[in-house]
Amino acid sequence: MKLQICDTVNEAAMATAALVVEQLRNKPASVLGLPTGQTALAIYDALVGLHRAGRADFSQVHTVNLDEFVGLCATDPRSFRGFMEQQLFRHINVPADHVHFLDGDVRDTERECARFEKVIADLGGIDLQLLGVGRNGHIGFNEPARDLQLHTHRVRLRLETRRDNAGPFEGRVSDVPREALSMGMATILQAASIVLVALGSSKAPAVASAVSGRISTDKPVSFLQLHPRVTVIVDRAAAANLPRAHAESNPRRHASESLPRRK
Numbered sequence: 001m002k003l004q005i006c007d008t009v010n011e012a013a014m015a016t017a018a019l020v021v022e023q024l025r026n027k028p029a030s031v032l033g034l035p036t037g038q039t040a041l042a043i044y045d046a047l048v049g050l051h052r053a054g055r056a057d058f059s060q061v062h063t064v065n066l067d068e069f070v071g072l073c074a075t076d077p078r079s080f081r082g083f084m085e086q087q088l089f090r091h092i093n094v095p096a097d098h099v100h101f102l103d104g105d106v107r108d109t110e111r112e113c114a115r116f117e118k119v120i121a122d123l124g125g126i127d128l129q130l131l132g133v134g135r136n137g138h139i140g141f142n143e144p145a146r147d148l149q150l151h152t153h154r155v156r157l158r159l160e161t162r163r164d165n166a167g168p169f170e171g172r173v174s175d176v177p178r179e180a181l182s183m184g185m186a187t188i189l190q191a192a193s194i195v196l197v198a199l200g201s202s203k204a205p206a207v208a209s210a211v212s213g214r215i216s217t218d219k220p221v222s223f224l225q226l227h228p229r230v231t232v233i234v235d236r237a238a239a240a241n242l243p244r245a246h247a248e249s250n251p252r253r254h255a256s257e258s259l260p261r262r263k
């Protein structure tokens with residue numbers, strides 16, 4: 001596992017975007033696994049800036065998103081699909097039919113989850129999975145539980161997760177869907193490489209679980225310790241709970257450029 005501790009959010013976002021650009025340079029037709037959330041926002045700003053600067057070409061890329069709320073249609077701006085359209089897809093040159101999403105607004109969610117697993121398998125699997133992490137250690141919407149699910153599935157969201165996702169619902173937790181569809185742990189862990197990005201002190205315990213300590217279904221992010229190609233990119237606040245040895249054995253690298261601004 002590689003650990004990169006950055007001074008600022010912009011530096012972390014640029015470092016992450018740089019890994020995506022490197023991936024696209026090595027394999028222009030990469031399958032990118034993508035997250036939503038505040039952390040992702042900074043990364044997508046960086047990617048859009050690099051695309052506008054002619055340094056990131058998505059014309060052959062396929063994207064698969066981690067999760068979606070149950071009961072929201074794709075055109076609902078509060079859906080994860082809506083988030084992705086606004087923050088990334090409409091600003092880059094990924095072909096519309098290369099964007100793959102879970103549809104949370106279907107009657108048969110079990111069938112939808114199976115369809116999504118097949119889409120990923122037919123694409124040959126995920127080359128690079130970008131991940132955020134919930135404060136409670138969830139990845140995608142794989143919530144802490146006694147048992148974790150391997151494959152894409154329907155999940156009941158915890159109250160703290162609904163609270164953390166209330167932003168697009170004008171802060172009204174009661175409006176946040178109670179359920180979601182999410183890639184499973186194996187869907188995520190089968191990605192060829194994974195980049196976990198976490199910013200801010202509220203993520204410090206989750207980051208510590210990602211990097212070391214007990215692997216437990218209480219902290220789904222801890223399973224990343226088993227993956228052979230994980231990069232963890234954090235700011236100083238999110239690194240606060242890391243064992244000293246980790247922080248010291250992974251000297252901070254500075255991003256060579258600042259985050260390009262969205263026009």
Ligand code: GLP
Binds near residue numbers: 134
């Ligand atoms: C949601 C998403 C996760 C994401 C998490 C963190 O719960 N399902 O995939 O990692 O939010 O979001 P944020 O970056 O806003 O803290």
